[in-house]
Amino acid sequence: LPTRNLSQPIPVFNVDGSPNEAGLISKVVDVLMTYQTHSERILLAVTKLGKQKVILGYTWFKKHNPDIDFTTGTVKMT
Secondary structure, three states: OOOOEEEEEEEEOOOOOOEEEEEEEEEEEEEEEEEEEEEEEEEEOOOOOOOOOOOOOOHHHHHHHEEOOOOOOEEEEE
């Protein structure tokens, strides 16, 4: 996927507040994200955060408010 450089890099911190080993986020990528019947263009910051391919933040979940069943691990877009 083609990436774009950020004019101002973003520092990355772990949950415990320590700096992430990957360092700064210096690139973003514009992608079409599709899950079930939901589709949207989203700008993702590029960094290394372990095995996860994408991590969505609180603002995304607040905006979309999906139904999450933590027992079964299923997510339904409403």
